Amino acid sequence: MHANTGFRPExxxxxxxxxxxxxxxxxxxxPSSSCVAMIRDQYPGLFEELGNEQLRREFRALVPRVYxxxxxxxxxxxxxxxxxYFPHRVTYHASCHGLRGLKLGDRPFxxxxxxxxxxxxxxxxxxxxxxxxxxFSVKNGDVSSAMLAVxxxxxxxxxxxxxxxxxxxxxxxxxxxxxxxxAGMKTIHMAQILASTGQSPAEVxx
Amino acid sequence: xxxxxxxxLDPALAPPFPQAALPMLRDVQLRKNVAHATDVIQAKRARLxxxxxxxxxxxxxxxxxxxxALEHLAAYLEQxxxxxxxxxxxxxxxxxAAEARAIILGILREENASEVIKIKTMTSAxxxxxxxxxxxxxxxxxxxLAEIILQLGELEPSHIVVPAxxxxxxxxxxIFARSMGLSDLSDDPQALTAAARHYLRRKFLEIPTAIxxxxxxxxxxxxxxxxxxxxxxxxxxTLPRTLITLAGIEKVLPRYSDLExxxxxxxxxxxxxxxxxxxxxWTGVTPGDGPxxxxxxxxxxxxxxxxxxxxxxxTLRCIRCGACxxxxxxxxxxxxxxxxxxxxxxxxxxxTPQLSGMxxxxxxxxxxxxxxxxxxxxxxxxxxxxxxIDLRAQVTNQERGKAARFLDPMYLGMRVANVLxxxxxxxxxxxxxxxxxxxxxxRKDGWIHSLPSIAAKWTQTRDLRGLPQQTFHSWWxxxxxxxx
Numbered sequence: 001m002h003a004n005t006g007f008r009p010e011x012x013x014x015x016x017x018x019x020x021x022x023x024x025x026x027x028x029x030x031p032s033s034s035c036v037a038m039i040r041d042q043y044p045g046l047f048e049e050l051g052n053e054q055l056r057r058e059f060r061a062l063v064p065r066v067y068x069x070x071x072x073x074x075x076x077x078x079x080x081x082x083x084x085y086f087p088h089r090v091t092y093h094a095s096c097h098g099l100r101g102l103k104l105g106d107r108p109f110x111x112x113x114x115x116x117x118x119x120x121x122x123x124x125x126x127x128x129x130x131x132x133x134x135x136f137s138v139k140n141g142d143v144s145s146a147m148l149a150v151x152x153x154x155x156x157x158x159x160x161x162x163x164x165x166x167x168x169x170x171x172x173x174x175x176x177x178x179x180x181x182x183a184g185m186k187t188i189h190m191a192q193i194l195a196s197t198g199q200s201p202a203e204v205x206x
Numbered sequence: 207x208x209x210x211x212x213x214x215l216d217p218a219l220a221p222p223f224p225q226a227a228l229p230m231l232r233d234v235q236l237r238k239n240v241a242h243a244t245d246v247i248q249a250k251r252a253r254l255x256x257x258x259x260x261x262x263x264x265x266x267x268x269x270x271x272x273x274x275a276l277e278h279l280a281a282y283l284e285q286x287x288x289x290x291x292x293x294x295x296x297x298x299x300x301x302x303a304a305e306a307r308a309i310i311l312g313i314l315r316e317e318n319a320s321e322v323i324k325i326k327t328m329t330s331a332x333x334x335x336x337x338x339x340x341x342x343x344x345x346x347x348x349x350x351l352a353e354i355i356l357q358l359g360e361l362e363p364s365h366i367v368v369p370a371x372x373x374x375x376x377x378x379x380x381i382f383a384r385s386m387g388l389s390d391l392s393d394d395p396q397a398l399t400a401a402a403r404h405y406l407r408r409k410f411l412e413i414p415t416a417i418x419x420x421x422x423x424x425x426x427x428x429x430x431x432x433x434x435x436x437x438x439x440x441x442x443x444t445l446p447r448t449l450i451t452l453a454g455i456e457k458v459l460p461r462y463s464d465l466e467x468x469x470x471x472x473x474x475x476x477x478x479x480x481x482x483x484x485x486x487x488w489t490g491v492t493p494g495d496g497p498x499x500x501x502x503x504x505x506x507x508x509x510x511x512x513x514x515x516x517x518x519x520x521t522l523r524c525i526r527c528g529a530c531x532x533x534x535x536x537x538x539x540x541x542x543x544x545x546x547x548x549x550x551x552x553x554x555x556x557x558t559p560q561l562s563g564m565x566x567x568x569x570x571x572x573x574x575x576x577x578x579x580x581x582x583x584x585x586x587x588x589x590x591x592x593x594x595i596d597l598r599a600q601v602t603n604q605e606r607g608k609a610a611r612f613l614d615p616m617y618l619g620m621r622v623a624n625v626l627x628x629x630x631x632x633x634x635x636x637x638x639x640x641x642x643x644x645x646x647x648x649r650k651d652g653w654i655h656s657l658p659s660i661a662a663k664w665t666q667t668r669d670l671r672g673l674p675q676q677t678f679h680s681w682w683x684x685x686x687x688x689x690x
Contacts, residue, residue, distance in 0.1 A: 135616070143224070
């Protein structure tokens with residue numbers, strides 16, 4: 001948030017804190033593509049500006065152990081079928097950072113296609129941004145809303161019950177508009193779908 | 207036609223992007239035109255890129271060529287100058303817009319030219335050449351079809367490749383019918399181009415002085431290259447007695463063979479064609495053939511300053527294909543005029559503020575959701591999102607020192623958030639207080655429908671889920687204890 005809005009000193013302190021908090025972890029799994037993209041694409045530049053060689057070394061040691069959720073499941077654990085059950089019609093929104101930043105490719109689809117009972121409907125214009133963009137959504141609230149309207153048209157056209165994604169920020173954006181418009185669709189994070197079973201179904205919030 | 211006020215494409219005078227975008231968002235016709243045109247070009251581009259297995263290698267090669275040119279810019283420009291002059295051309299150097307305008311007017315005075323024909327050149331729009339020449343008594347006639355539409359309709363360009371992209375067929379009919387006195391003109395594309403052809407032929411035959419831009423300058427040979435779709439450019443390049451070419455200094459390529467790479471990328475990226483219909487290359491003056499007097503005006507106008515900055519230098523790789531604006535979801539909603547510059551879209555958002563030394567257009571680096579599609583389609587691999595973020599930092603660093611910004615909700619919020627993120631007990635306390643604070647705004651259904659201050663920009667179109675009763679941390683702790 002700070003780095004992308006131009007608040008560099010604040011971004012430095014958060015990047016430092018990330019390394020301090022997680023450097024002893026075996027693996028850092030993040031269910032948010034934009035956060036992973038921030039760490040991979042922007043933290044190196046932030047540490048470069050800070051010029052602290054010790055910190056840079058610690059970061060370089062840590063960053064290969066930072067995974068996005070679908071990367072961790074498929075690349076690290078070798079699991080494509082998590083044994084989930086979610087008997088609903090679902091469409092998947094490939095967030096910009098998942099698609100172009102992390103290049104998740106077909107990983108999310110592999111995981112979703114193995115969910116029992118679920119019908120996956122493809123979303124038209126998958127590559128198009130939902131208009132969130134962090135502080136963009138308030139600094140350019142009108143343009144952001146226009147982008148959101150276009151995205152919602154595509155999402156609603158799928159006739160799905162749920163729109164899922166690997167990025168909570170897009171889901172907050174899309175879900176906020178769905179709720180405002182009484183749109184007859186809800187958002188759900190992919191982690192919730194993957195954790196859903198017959199005995200313990202996903203808790204779908206209002 | 208809509209009678210919206212004329213957009214201001216002068217970065218020094220244009221309103222900030224969010225403000226300029228609002229009337230565009232309300233203009234239904236404009237949004238339909240822009241979405242349709244960009245969708246069509248994008249689909250054509252995607253098809254042609256898909257048939258090139260070496261597309262990524264071409265991009266890599268092109269960015270290396272452009273970087274090489276920029277690394278040794280002075281040497282290549284001097285080489286170009288020497289070769290061009292050997293072949294009878296005259297090369298002028300202009301530090302800024304005013305100098306370039308004065309040089310061009312000086313040449314026109316020497317030629318006793320009271321009229322001049324022009325090929326589409328965005329660089330001339332950058333230096334606001336047309337109004338300057340008109341004020342000096344020189345009549346300027348655009349010859350590119352899109353530029354004719356704009357000139358006769360007294361409209362502003364909204365795209366660097368397809369400047370009349372925001373105007374549709376029936377609007378073109380209306381402009382031509384009115385300005386050419388053709389009341390029974392149909393909106394059939396053939397009839398419209400026939401009308402333009404009739405209007406143009408007379409200008410080509412009668413006016414012996416032309417102004418062009420340049421797509422590339424070749425250092426090795428002193429050649430200039432112009433690519434276009436209509437052939438009207440070639441008429442301007444071959445028929446007149448005198449030709450003046452205005453080119454930004456970054457347009458130079460080291461070698462003639464570099465065109466092999468560039469031309470494969472440019473047409474595919476710009477218009478979704480394998481090859482543009484007309485590629486004109488000429489070197490100096492050829493006795494008895496084509497213009498007998500040839501001038502090149504090399505324009506800096508802020509480019510050297512961009513070149514001097516390590517991260518931002520890649521901005522100057524741009525070959526003006528417009529692929530970034532065709533792909534941009536922001537441009538698709540607002541069209542080009544909201545950017546307040548002749549360079550709109552993602553490339554405009556980084557180029558325009560930099561050309562003014564970050565004095566103007568400071569809202570433009572923020573006019574992006576950072577979705578990254580501009581970087582993905584750029585044929586010379588300009589990392590536009592990275593530069594946008596860097597320019598945002600420059601603007602924020604400038605602004606945050608100002609007293610007026612101290613209590614600005616955005617700046618205040620960012621500082622407070624940073625403090626809360628810095629200590630976990632503070633963050634937890636904030637979560638606890640946030641539940642109480644936001645609770646005031648949260649309805650019984652657990653959703654927030656209205657928030658004050660800058661957050662109102664969120665709730666104008668979106669609800670927000672209230673904070674959950676249990677945080678992830680406490681749930682995680684509980685779960686761990688339970689499982690052991």
